[in-house]
Amino acid sequence: MPVPAPSPNPNPVPPDAGMSRRNFLRTSAVVTAGLAALAASLKPLLEMNDFPTMERFLQKYYKEMTPEDMAKVIKRIEAEVEKQYGIRPHVRDLKPMDGVEFVYCLNLTRCIGCRKCVHACVAENNQSRNPEIQYIRVLRLPHGSLDIEKAEHFYAPESVPEKGYFYMPVQCQQCKNPPCVKVCPVHATWQETDGITVIDYDWCIGCRYCEAACPYWARRFNFTKPSIPKERLNPDMAYLGNRPRRQGVMEKCHFCIQRTRVGRYPACLEVCPAGARKFGNILDPNSEVSYILKNKRVFIQLKEEMGTSPRFFYYFDV
Amino acid sequence: MNPQTRTTLVLTGLSAAFLALAVLFLSNLSGRPVPLPPIPLVDTNFLSTATVRRSYADLERAHEDLSDFDCYACHEKGKPPPLRYDTNQNLIVPKEHSDIVMGHGSHGRNNNCFNCHDETNLELLQTRDGRQVKFSDSPLLCGSCHGPTYRDWEAGAHGRISGYWDHSLGAAERKMCVNCHNPHSPHFPSRQPAPGPHPLRPITASVEPAPYH
Numbered sequence: 413m414p415v416p417a418p419s420p421n422p423n424p425v426p427p428d429a430g431m432s433r434r435n436f437l438r439t440s441a442v443v444t445a446g447l448a449a450l451a452a453s454l455k456p457l458l459e460m461n462d463f464p465t466m467e468r469f470l471q472k473y474y475k476e477m478t479p480e481d482m483a484k485v486i487k488r489i490e491a492e493v494e495k496q497y498g499i500r501p502h503v504r505d506l507k508p509m510d511g512v513e514f515v516y517c518l519n520l521t522r523c524i525g526c527r528k529c530v531h532a533c534v535a536e537n538n539q540s541r542n543p544e545i546q547y548i549r550v551l552r553l554p555h556g557s558l559d560i561e562k563a564e565h566f567y568a569p570e571s572v573p574e575k576g577y578f579y580m581p582v583q584c585q586q587c588k589n590p591p592c593v594k595v596c597p598v599h600a601t602w603q604e605t606d607g608i609t610v611i612d613y614d615w616c617i618g619c620r621y622c623e624a625a626c627p628y629w630a631r632r633f634n635f636t637k638p639s640i641p642k643e644r645l646n647p648d649m650a651y652l653g654n655r656p657r658r659q660g661v662m663e664k665c666h667f668c669i670q671r672t673r674v675g676r677y678p679a680c681l682e683v684c685p686a687g688a689r690k691f692g693n694i695l696d697p698n699s700e701v702s703y704i705l706k707n708k709r710v711f712i713q714l715k716e717e718m719g720t721s722p723r724f725f726y727y728f729d730v
Numbered sequence: 731m732n733p734q735t736r737t738t739l740v741l742t743g744l745s746a747a748f749l750a751l752a753v754l755f756l757s758n759l760s761g762r763p764v765p766l767p768p769i770p771l772v773d774t775n776f777l778s779t780a781t782v783r784r785s786y787a788d789l790e791r792a793h794e795d796l797s798d799f800d801c802y803a804c805h806e807k808g809k810p811p812p813l814r815y816d817t818n819q820n821l822i823v824p825k826e827h828s829d830i831v832m833g834h835g836s837h838g839r840n841n842n843c844f845n846c847h848d849e850t851n852l853e854l855l856q857t858r859d860g861r862q863v864k865f866s867d868s869p870l871l872c873g874s875c876h877g878p879t880y881r882d883w884e885a886g887a888h889g890r891i892s893g894y895w896d897h898s899l900g901a902a903e904r905k906m907c908v909n910c911h912n913p914h915s916p917h918f919p920s921r922q923p924a925p926g927p928h929p930l931r932p933i934t935a936s937v938e939p940a941p942y943h
Contacts, residue, residue: 438741445748452755509896517887527924531772532779542769544928565927571920635930641771675899677892682779686918687890687910699895700886708887729879729888 462637462658473599474612474652482651485614489655496656497640501647503655506673508606514667514723515607515694515701516678517710518581521729522688525550525572525579529680529689533583536668536679537654538646540638547632547665548583548680560714583680584609584630584665585714585722592622592631601662607723608667610652618660627718631664667691694723701725769928776924781890781909786865788909799865801852810849813842833915846871846913872907883907 431439467488472481486503493501530548539545551563555576563580573579590609593601600615601622623631637659649655653669668678672691681689692699704710710727713720789796797803804826805811814822821832821841834840843849848856855863857874873880882888883904890909894900910918 438738441745442741442748445745445752449748449751449755452752455755519887524918524920525923526921527926528776530927531776531924534772535777541771542766543930544769546927549927568923568926570922572923573920636766644771672895675894675896677895677902682892683777684890685782685910685921687888687905690887692886692895700891703882703885704887707885708882729882 468614471614473615475602486651489649489651493645493649493656497642497645499642499645499647501645501649501655503649503651504670505651506653506669508604508608509673511695512693513605513607513695514586514672515692515705516586516667516724517690517701517704517708518724518726519686519688519690519729520578520580520711520726522686523550523579523581524686524688525552525567525574525577526685528683528685529581532679532683533665533668535644536646536671537666538638538640538649538656539632539663540634540636540640540657541644542639543636545632545634545638545663547630547663548581549629551580551582552577553580558712580726581680582628582630582714583724584667585628585720585724586665586667588721588723589719591625591627591718591720595621595625597621606673608669608672609664610666610669611662611664612652613655613657613661613663616661618662620662622662627715627720628722631662633662634659767928770925772924779892781905782919783909783912785906785908786868787906790866799853805852808850810844811852813844815841831912831915833917834913868913869907872913 465488467484471485477485482505486505489503490501493499493503527550530546530550533539533547534541534545537547539547549565551560551565552567552574553560553563555578560580560582567574567577586607586609588603588607590603593603593609596602597619598615598617600617601609601611603609618633620633623633634657638657640656645656646654648670650670650673653666657663668676668680672678677691678689681691690700690704692701694701694705696702704727705725708727709730710725712726713722713724714726786796786799811824814824816822818838819841820838821843823830823832832838832841844856845858846855848854848862851862853865855865855868855871857863857871859874861870861874863871869880869883873883879888886902886904889907890905891902892905893902895902907913912919
């Protein structure tokens with residue numbers, strides 16, 4: 413049988429060459445365009461300046477760290493802060509004291525709504541100034557009501573207190589039964605034996621479940637890299653407290669761990685001009701807070717019906 | 731269409747698509763971050779832990795000018811200064827003491843200097859039952875009328891405290907009545923509030939919550 417003659421090929425491929433000139437040019441055009449698109453899509457990574465170091469990436473869970481591990485971590489944090497702010501901080505890992513359970517009492521009769529506590533807290537705890545992160549929100553409510561959904565947050569009169577209103581500062585209530593701790597998928601937040609609910613900023617994955625779970629709107633999220641002016645940085649820091657946070661982690665009031673765990677009063681208390689804020693150890697029968705809970709008209713734990721059992725009490729002078 | 735042309739078309743299309751993507755990513759059309767509006771740093775006056783007023787004890791401790799308390803620089807010893815009243819029984823404050831506003835008590839009935847000052851020795855205070863009290867111990871005088879408040883203050887439930895809650899680690903400094911209250915008009919003074927919060931998205935209209943069903 414005669415074999416049909418092969419049709420003439422306009423581009424005969426030589427058997428030894430893998431690719432023709434045209435094929436090569438065509439393929440490389442596609443590959444170049446693809447690479448350009450890939451590079452362009454990865455461009456935002458260039459703006460990222462906070463890649464985790466191997467040390468931070470391999471850091472152990474707070475509760476599993478040995479004292480040596482912690483010493484290394486603290487050294488790393490001090491170096492990072494010094495590199496960023498040019499100030500050598502003093503970072504400590506403060507543990508809860510034995511026989512201490514903190515309670516906060518706030519006198520609604522005395523509070524004049526001057527917001528000094530808000531800004532003293534920002535200065536003490538190295539919160540971002542822009543965008544602004546504040547742990548305390550002072551609510552203005554008309555006399556005779558307690559509907560905090562209708563509270564005014566942005567009041568700005570010439571002078572406070574205003575006639576017909578009272579003021580109610582709200583911050584982390586340090587609940588005995590904290591919903592925020594229950595929802596954390598990675599156990600980055602937990603309650604310590606002195607009653608303070610803390611966050612390990614190096615363990616937080618930024619899922620913001622705790623923010624959604626908190627009925628007091630006490631938790632704040634770092635949507636951007638926090639910005640703190642060098643001259644306003646507080647170098648007295650604690651690991652679970654006021655060390656600078658990164659973008660993408662939660663933070664909240666921790667009763668000034670760096671102060672209260674060495675016996676001092678929190679910053680918001682010391683700055684209050686009206687003496688409306690009281691803090692102490694509820695297990696000590698001679699403390700101010702014990703006296704208040706025994707003798708004063710303590711009227712609420714905020715949103716008591718939630719069953720969160722806050723360690724933050726509001727009371728009246730009468 | 732022969733396979734050659736189809737391959738060419740597909741590859742050209744792919745290249746064009748990739749280039750378009752690259753342009754899209756570089757021009758960052760979809761997600762350009764909104765620049766943050768500047769927020770001025772808060773005035774450091776708002777961070778001050780100083781009390782509203784300074785007490786005699788504070789001035790004494792700081793070795794400061796106590797000439798305001800040197801009564802016998804002007805007054806004569808052993809001769810109590812006379813008090814003058816207008817027709818409404820309001821005390822006429824002499825011009826030498828024009829800084830004093832008589833506002834203690836809401837009915838204007840506390841209008842006698844010697845309710846608190848000792849007429850026999852102007853450098854002392856006196857309680858209503860005749861005990862003499864030094865200026866540096868003034869809470870004893872205040873407490874002689876304001877018993878429940880004095881009790882709260884002693885227990886730490888009224889007034890300013892700073893320092894250490896744990897007295898084994900450091901001292902707590904308790905401020906006195908006159909650190910916050912002007913004894914002549916003790917109502918706590920009003921003041922300018924610190925700036926309010928700056929939310930990421932400015933709130934324009936107040937949102938009325940939906941009624942409960």
